[in-house]
Amino acid sequence: MIPLVYSPEVATARANGDPIVALESTIITHGMPFPQNIETARKVEAEVRAAGATPATIAVLDGTICIGLTDAQLGALGQAGDVAKLSRADLAACIAVRGTGATTVAATMIAAHLAGIDIFATGGIGGVHRGAETSFDISADLHELAQTPVTVVAAGPKAILDIPKTLEVLETFGVPVIAVGQDEVPAFWSRRSGLKAPLRIDDPARIAAAGLLRARLGLPGGQLVVNPIPADAEISRETLGPAIEQALCEADTKGIAAKEVTPFLLQRIHELTEGRSLSANIALVLNNARLAAAIARAFGNARR
Numbered sequence: 001m002i003p004l005v006y007s008p009e010v011a012t013a014r015a016n017g018d019p020i021v022a023l024e025s026t027i028i029t030h031g032m033p034f035p036q037n038i039e040t041a042r043k044v045e046a047e048v049r050a051a052g053a054t055p056a057t058i059a060v061l062d063g064t065i066c067i068g069l070t071d072a073q074l075g076a077l078g079q080a081g082d083v084a085k086l087s088r089a090d091l092a093a094c095i096a097v098r099g100t101g102a103t104t105v106a107a108t109m110i111a112a113h114l115a116g117i118d119i120f121a122t123g124g125i126g127g128v129h130r131g132a133e134t135s136f137d138i139s140a141d142l143h144e145l146a147q148t149p150v151t152v153v154a155a156g157p158k159a160i161l162d163i164p165k166t167l168e169v170l171e172t173f174g175v176p177v178i179a180v181g182q183d184e185v186p187a188f189w190s191r192r193s194g195l196k197a198p199l200r201i202d203d204p205a206r207i208a209a210a211g212l213l214r215a216r217l218g219l220p221g222g223q224l225v226v227n228p229i230p231a232d233a234e235i236s237r238e239t240l241g242p243a244i245e246q247a248l249c250e251a252d253t254k255g256i257a258a259k260e261v262t263p264f265l266l267q268r269i270h271e272l273t274e275g276r277s278l279s280a281n282i283a284l285v286l287n288n289a290r291l292a293a294a295i296a297r298a299f300g301n302a303r304r
Contacts, residue, residue, distance in 0.1 A: 003095060004114060006056075007068030013054035014116075019296035021048045021289065022067075022112035022120035022150070025059040025102035028074070029083040030263045031123065032278065033270075038078035040282050042071070044289045048121070051293030058111045060086060063098030067115045077102070085259050087140045105152065106144035109222065118211065118299040119151045121292035123285045124158040124188040125224065127166030129261065130248060137261070138169065146173035150222045151211045153292040155229050155284040156186040156193065159237075160244055160265045163193050171198065176214075176223045178207060180291065186228035189235045189280045197226065204291065208298035227291050233283035235276055243272040 006014065013020050023044060028037045045055035056068040059077055069077065077083065077100075084094050084101035091110060094101040103111060105125050112120050126139025145152065157166045167185065170177055179185060179197030187193035201207050211223050228234075247268035256264045269277045 002065070002114060003063060004065040004067060004111075006115070007066065007070055009054060010056045010068035017300065019053040019293065019300045020056050020117050021053045021292045021296050022108055022115075022117045023048070023055055023057040023289075024105060024108040024120070024122050025057055025069075025077060026085055026104050027123060027285065028057075028078050029080070029102040030085055031266060032281070033267075034079060036278060036282070038075055040285065041074055041078065043282070044121070044285055047286050047289040048293050051290045053293035053296045055289075056112075056115070056117060058103050058108050060091070060094050060099065060101040060103070062100060063095050065095065065111050065114070067111065067117075088144060089140065105141040106139075109144045109148045109150045109152065112150050113148050117150070118208075119153065119292050119296045121153045121285070121288045123154065123281055123288070124156060125152065125154045126262065127157040127161040127163070128169055130160075130162045132162060132165065135257070137257070142166070142169050142173060142175070145170065145175045145224055146221045148222055149211075149215060149220070151207065151225060151295060152222060153225045153227055153288045153295065155188050155288060156226045157188065158262065159188040159190060159240060160248070160262070160269070163187055164195060167195060167198075170224065173221070174219070175221055176210070178210070178223060178225045180225060180227045182228055186226055187237065188284070189229060189240055189277055190237045191228040191231065191234050192237065194237075204294040205298040205301070207295050208302050211299070212302055225291070225295070227288050229280060229284040230287055233280050235273065235280050240269075240273070240277075243269050243277075246272060
């Protein structure tokens with residue numbers, strides 16, 4: 001039996017057939033400093049509720065997959081030390097040893113699918129890291145999108161990645177990349193990447209319909225919905241470029257690799273932009289939560 005429990009709020013939503021939006025927990029443990037991590041997690045959950053859906057922040061606590069966290073659990077996780085960063089490779093092992101871990105995009109998708117949740121809101125997805133032709137550093141998020149039927153709303157691939165190669169891998173894996181509100185793929189903190197989106201659908205109902213049709217056609221995997229950061233919160237590529245390059249150079253010099261790369265880069269860019277990247281990150285996550293809630297409602301309506 002899979003050790004999986006629902007928070008009281010999520011259990012009630014399931015019983016009533018209300019729309020639910022999955023949320024990851026690595027943004028709490030590895031993506032932002034304390035106390036902004038807890039404050040942001042609570043704001044994101046509130047945004048989902050205000051948009052007519054129920055938030056389900058997912059984490060593994062003492063070997064149990066928690067679909068939805070109580071406020072006390074969320075607060076404790078945000079201050080905990082030595083929390084594992086879980087992806088597909090180590091999710092089962094963490095559960096087996098009754099450990100505690102925060103879920104990445106990949107692990108959140110797995111848990112959401114187990115719980116029957118159609119949609120997941122995050123900040124940005126992982127992808128092909130710069131220099132992957134020698135490091136082979138490619139996020140498990142891309143493989144997960146190719147095989148797990150969950151629609152993921154993000155502000156595009158993280159700007160620290162090789163975005164063109166990330167899009168090429170997604171195309172090879174047959175993952176639909178759907179832009180909302182513009183024809184260009186956003187680049188996390190920036191609205192523009194210079195790359196045309198493979199698809200554009202602005203209507204949440206049609207995005208949900210596309211997800212349901214993939215299942216009916218027997219196509220594996222999910223959908224990636226790329227939602228640009230609000231214009232008043234973005235940081236231009238021209239401003240970000242030097243900070244990203246400096247952070248990448250420092251990571252290489254320090255020998256930082258694998259799962260430690262992204263947290264290091266995000267923290268260093270936060271410092272180099274004097275906090276602007278964190279403010280932008282919060283704005284884009286809230287924006288994604290609103291859109292995900294609208295798509296979750298559309299999934300529910302389509303099934304009635």
